[in-house]
């Protein structure tokens with residue numbers, strides 16, 4: 340069945356072992372982020388079996404799907420108040436920034452006779468989630484410490500996902516400073532200081548993570564073998580854990596420039612075209628509904644991606660001899676990983 344999304348779990352396990360041992364050498368616990376492949380249980384299990392400390396995902400539905408795996412689970416996206424019961428049930432730790440949500444988690448944990456662990460997110464400037472670092476963080480912590488069924492386990496920050504800010508030791512120092520103040524003011528030890536995500540991996544490899552940081556949440560670097568601060572490939576890591584196979588449904592010699600009056604394309608854009616004469620145009624049966632075309636790379640370097648609409652991906656096959664029914668293979672980047680793993684139209688093969 341095509342399109343087919345192929346996951347090589349041996350290669351993945353190799354990457355996880357490498358990153359885990361680098362982290363452990365520096366006293367850092369690794370949370371492997373599973374949202375890139377929609378937390379497919381068989382794949383998550385392979386990661387758990389590598390002995391990582393945490394599995395982390397942004398969606399509680401995904402963590403519910405791996406409730407049978409013993410490894411501690413961390414919910415990355417801030418909980419919805421409407422989902423606090425599930426959050427307490429299916430995650431051991433959640434990342435938080437809102438006192439009203441933490442209050443609701445406390446109630447849910449009390450009802451389930453549990454203690455729910457939280458990591459308080461500090462926004463160090465990337466401007467997605469977290470209490471802004473200049474706000475009254477100690478005031479927030481004072482409130483949090485009053486909850487009987489909430490354990491303030493750690494502090495965290497997230498960068499690079501929205502604002503494209505690159506992780507720096509200074510960001511981690513902000514957290515370490517808060518930890519120190521909390522110890523002085525409330526005589527309370529915050530045990531986990533999270534040093535960010537794949538954007539911090541370059542600091543890890545250069546041994547520049549400040550002392551006291553003891554956890555990382557890493558997805559892309561371990562899944563794709565590439566850090567996200569400077570997009571460097573990581574030495575010794577497999578870059579091809581994931582692969583996509585698609586089937587050609589048309590191969591025809593046609594012009595490169597559309598003929599007739601032009602309006603907008605299927606997505607409301609006005610595309611531009613270059614007239615390079617006739618080319619061999621191929622169509623594979625996959626589209627923007629399943630994949631992000633700019634995060635897709637044909638393994639055969641003679642193939643070029645022209646464009647995509649919702650269900651069709653157009654290829655320039657001019658310098659090749661493919662025919663209808665042939666299979667075209669692609670390397671994938673993070674944007675495509677997310678949508679391919681989610682699409683019900685894409686079959687999954689776990690090797």
Ligand SMILES: *Cc1c(COP(=O)(O)O)cnc(C)c1O
Pocket residue numbers: 372374397415416434497500535536537538556557558559560567
């Ligand atoms: C997605 C996500 C991560 C993982 O990011 P990578 O860049 O894939 O390492 C870590 N933390 C949070 C809060 C996330 O949402």
